[in-house]
Amino acid sequence: EPATLLADVTITVTAGPTREPLDPVRFISNHSSGKMGYALAHAALMLGAKVNLISGPVNIEPPQGVNLVSVESAIQMRDAALKLAGSSDIFIGCAAVADYRVAQVAEQKIKKQGDEMTITMIKNPDIIAEVAGLTKNRPYTVGFAAETQNVEQYAKGKLKNKNLDMICANDVSNQALGFNSNNNALTLFWHDDSVELGIADKQALAMNVLLEIAKRLDF
Numbered sequence: 001e002p003a004t005l006l007a008d009v010t011i012t013v014t015a016g017p018t019r020e021p022l023d024p025v026r027f028i029s030n031h032s033s034g035k036m037g038y039a040l041a042h043a044a045l046m047l048g049a050k051v052n053l054i055s056g057p058v059n060i061e062p063p064q065g066v067n068l069v070s071v072e073s074a075i076q077m078r079d080a081a082l083k084l085a086g087s088s089d090i091f092i093g094c095a096a097v098a099d100y101r102v103a104q105v106a107e108q109k110i111k112k113q114g115d116e117m118t119i120t121m122i123k124n125p126d127i128i129a130e131v132a133g134l135t136k137n138r139p140y141t142v143g144f145a146a147e148t149q150n151v152e153q154y155a156k157g158k159l160k161n162k163n164l165d166m167i168c169a170n171d172v173s174n175q176a177l178g179f180n181s182n183n184n185a186l187t188l189f190w191h192d193d194s195v196e197l198g199i200a201d202k203q204a205l206a207m208n209v210l211l212e213i214a215k216r217l218d219f
């Protein structure tokens with residue numbers, strides 16, 4: 001690939017899970033490894049872009065040359081995203097952001113109590129929808145949709161409701177794909193088009209996602 005296709009382009013990618021704290025020693029999270037998002041950041045660098053990588057806690061090394069911003073919670077990820085979105089040409093939300101956070105984070109470790117316990121959670125801000133809703137310097141905004149059923153219908157719903165330019169849908173009901181595995185398969189949806197990217201390793205898929213985005217932009 002030409003290493004200059006995305007020269008002078010700034011891309012911000014979110015990757016990995018968020019951690020929503022319950023108390024100083026516990027959190028609620030998910031199985032995102034960061035592999036898909038880190039592959040996107042790596043592919044963007046290979047195409048000559050300047051890359052910001054906003055990452056939740058993961059166990060993989062960031063690609064060399066990336067501006068890594070490490071965060072834990074969805075609120076922290078939102079703050080980092082809004083700081084960088086306005087100076088980005090493309091924003092890709094690949095992170096598995098928790099939809100809810102614990103309403104009241106305990107200051108001290110929660111003690112064992114009766115036989116049941118109830119945790120009240122409240123909605124987190126929708127980071128990708130906030131980026132797509134920017135009225136000034138709005139980047140080309142790309143989301144991901146992790147679905148276990150009705151993949152096309154739910155992905156298209158998110159494309160529309162979050163006002164995205166594009167969404168990458170993956171079926172995460174198959175354990176060999178999606179969360180944590182090295183391979184994935186994606187269907188890309190725009191408001192008027194779609195492209196099927198069959199099973200491949202995340203590096204190859206990431207490159208193809210970026211080439212599809214580049215085709216649709218005039219820089």
Ligand code: PMT
Pocket residue numbers: 016031032033034035036037074093094095096097098099124125126127128129142143144145146147158170172178179180181
């Ligand atoms: O990290 P890996 O192990 O490699 O796995 C990759 C992946 C399966 C996590 C990735 O391919 C993926 O699908 N990422 C999105 C996961 C997700 O949370 O999807 P969602 O359908 O719940 O969210 C839809 C979109 O809204 C996503 O772009 C998400 O980043 C965004 N979102 C969701 C909630 C929220 N509060 N803010 C958001 O910005």
